[in-house]
Amino acid sequence: MDLTMELRHLRYFTAVAEALNFTRAAAQLRVAQPALSRQIQDLEVEIGVDLLRRSPRGVTLTSEGKLFLEETRELLKRADESVAKVRALARGEYGELHVGYAPSPSVEVLPPALAAFQKAAPRVRVVRHDLASDEMIARLLDGTLHLGITVEPSADVSGDILFEELRRYxxxxxxxxxxxxxxxxxxxxxxxxxxxxxxxxxxxxxxxxxxxxxxxxxxxxxxxxxxxxxxxxxxxxxxxxxxxxxxxxxxxxxxxxxxxxxxxxxxxxxSHSIGIARTKKRDVTPAGEKFCDILRQVARELRHEKTKPKG
Amino acid sequence: MDLTMELRHLRYFTAVAEALNFTRAAAQLRVAQPALSRQIQDLEVEIGVDLLRRSPRGVTLTSEGKLFLEETRELLKRADESVAKVRALARGEYGELHVGYAPSPSVEVLPPALAAFQKAAPRVRVVRHDLASDEMIARLLDGTLHLGITVEPSADVSGDILFEELRRYxxxxxxxxxxxxxxxxxxxxxxxxxxxxxxxxxxxxxxxxxxxxxxxxxxxxxxxxxxxxxxxxxxxxxxxxxxxxxxxxxxxxxxxxxxxxxxxxxxxxxSHSIGIARTKKRDVTPAGEKFCDILRQVARELRHEKTKPKG
DNA sequence: GCGCAGCGATGCCTTTTAGGCATAATGGAC
DNA sequence: GTCCATTATGCCTAAAAGGCATCGCTGCGC
Incomplete structure (x- = not known):
């Protein structure tokens, strides 16, 4: 037997179960009452269990209906959250960001960038990886690292690596x-x-x-x-x-x-430069792009700071 | 904006995400490939995020797609479980059963009945309430108790209470x-x-x-x-x-x-009798009915046991 | 370098199904 | 009994899913 239960059934059921009245629930859902009636019937037939007791004064929930209402609320909430998570991920506001860094070279840009990023995208878990230059490149290539903050890699290892200078010393x-x-x-x-x-x-x-x-x-x-x-x-x-x-x-x-x-x-x-290393092939996640933006902003501010007299 | 995402979209998406191929996924789902293609497009448009990268050799998941696949699997599983729970509840194989009992009178029937019931319906949590006769009746009437095992209540309190004799001593x-x-x-x-x-x-x-x-x-x-x-x-x-x-x-x-x-x-x-007390109005849950069946069976077996020689 | 194979997308039509409207049936309250 | 609010049913319409044929793309093998 094919399950053809859809989220619509669940949305309709919760509406009825909360209003305890088909007519009002239908109005809320902006559908006609008979349409709603039929969808709920379909649902009950499909599950094979009576969820509601109809009466001329409205409806009451059976104990199965009560249980199903709890389940249904939870399911609809989770469905919304799932979509929200995916959208947040696409906006760079959710997920994990693995950043490799060389401690000494990144000392000036990384701490303020991390702070600013966590403020802008608090739901992104930034995982910091303290790595030597060659290992950083290896892990960028194998995908376990999204970005690296490092000195400019020498030409012989940087085939598939893109380097973007942030600071020159x-x-x-x-x-x-x-x-x-x-x-x-x-x-x-x-x-x-x-x-x-x-x-x-x-x-x-x-x-x-x-x-x-x-x-x-x-x-x-x-x-x-x-x-x-x-x-x-x-x-x-x-x-x-x-x-x-x-x-x-x-x-x-x-x-x-x-x-x-x-x-x-x-x-x-x-002079030598430090900057962002990333792969040419693999796309940096939106969170990674966001982090890059912030790194560039931080570098820009550091450059301007230098021209001003020290505070 | 109205969310019109349906479980169908999720079912289709997981099929594609697992097969990494529209054509094969469509065959599995027993729909034509273009229909599947369109449903997935609709889903992506609705979420507003690309979930799949199409290529002439199949599809790959974007990182958003990977996240959504996890979420989707979880959601579909939960939806199935929800229906299963409700069905189990209707069959008396899930939920809670609150049984009041007077320890001494129920000593013969209750222990074997509980054992048999837990074997038949292991997912039902049986809550035992050691209560005096009058409190038992009160709690049957207010609904916090489904069944009571007690001596026959006197006529003056048993207005809305149904008593069914199990054993006579x-x-x-x-x-x-x-x-x-x-x-x-x-x-x-x-x-x-x-x-x-x-x-x-x-x-x-x-x-x-x-x-x-x-x-x-x-x-x-x-x-x-x-x-x-x-x-x-x-x-x-x-x-x-x-x-x-x-x-x-x-x-x-x-x-x-x-x-x-x-x-x-x-x-x-x-002689005096002990038996099952329940309300006339409120319906006993399916688990309660099942428990009653088992109580009757236990009582029947006890009657036959008596006629046989001991040992 | 070209054609072919395999894949997903598109256009168009059919079928299914959700939904709307009018109305019947129901069952408490008086 | 009658009335009223409420849900259910019948019938039709509209929307959406689905099917078929076909296109367009791209990577591979010759």
């Missing part, structure tokens, strides 16, 4: 306040190269050495890395000791703050 | 095995009346004294209640002591068991 020299160079306003590449440098470990951070090559390309001298650190924290410690200076991103200031001083490199324009 | 004499009367096979009213009797308290059990009046109506002598007890337990203790004998229902044997001996009253045919 120059490199500068970080050093302890007591270091002799701290008296200078800016430094030249030759000067820097004459000093022993604090850097990241050659094994784990090959891209750092590629960067140094780029920075020092204009001059003949090559810098000497006297101390190799395994991360920005140990680098900070080493620099604070005051024995050496280091080439770092402007962003370093955001992380390390006022414990060090920073000096421009007068004869270098090298 | 004679009265007999209970006494300690060591009592002189224990040697006799049966006792006469005159003999009994000559002895001091153990009885129930005059204050709480007026019907017990009406009963004694009925039993001793055929003879001139009136029995003398030497000890008044506040219930069957204390009566049992008193009788075991062996100082006196008591007039009790045959049922007493079921409660007190072999700790006492029981003797027929040869010249009395007085």
């Amino acid at each position: 120059r490199f500068c020299v970080a050093l302890a306040a007591g270091h002799p160079f701290a008296r200078k306003k800016s430094l030249k590449l030759e000067e820097i190269a004459s000093q022993p440098l604090v850097g990241l470990s050659r094994r784990d951070y090959t891209e750092y050495y590629q960067l140094l090559d780029r920075i020092f390309a204009p001059v003949k001298t090559r810098p000497r890395i006297a101390v190799e650190c395994d991360g920005s924290t140990s680098m900070l410690t080493e620099l604070e000791a005051g024995n050496a200076i280091g080439i770092v991103s402007e962003l370093f200031r955001r992380i390390a703050g006022r414990r060090l001083v920073y000096r421009r490199v007068s004869d270098s324009i090298e | 004679r009265f007999c004499v209970a006494l300690a095995a060591g009592h002189p009367f224990a040697r006799k096979k049966s006792l006469k009213l005159e003999e009994i009346a000559s002895q001091p009797l153990v009885g129930l308290s005059r204050r709480d059990y007026t019907e017990y004294y009406q009963l004694l009046d009925r039993i001793f109506a055929p003879v001139k002598t009136r029995p003398r209640i030497a000890v008044e007890c506040d219930g069957s337990t204390s009566m049992l203790t008193e009788l075991e002591a062996g100082n006196a004998i008591g007039i009790v229902s045959e049922l007493f044997r079921r409660i007190a068991g072999r700790r006492l001996v029981y003797r027929r009253v040869s010249d009395s045919i007085e």
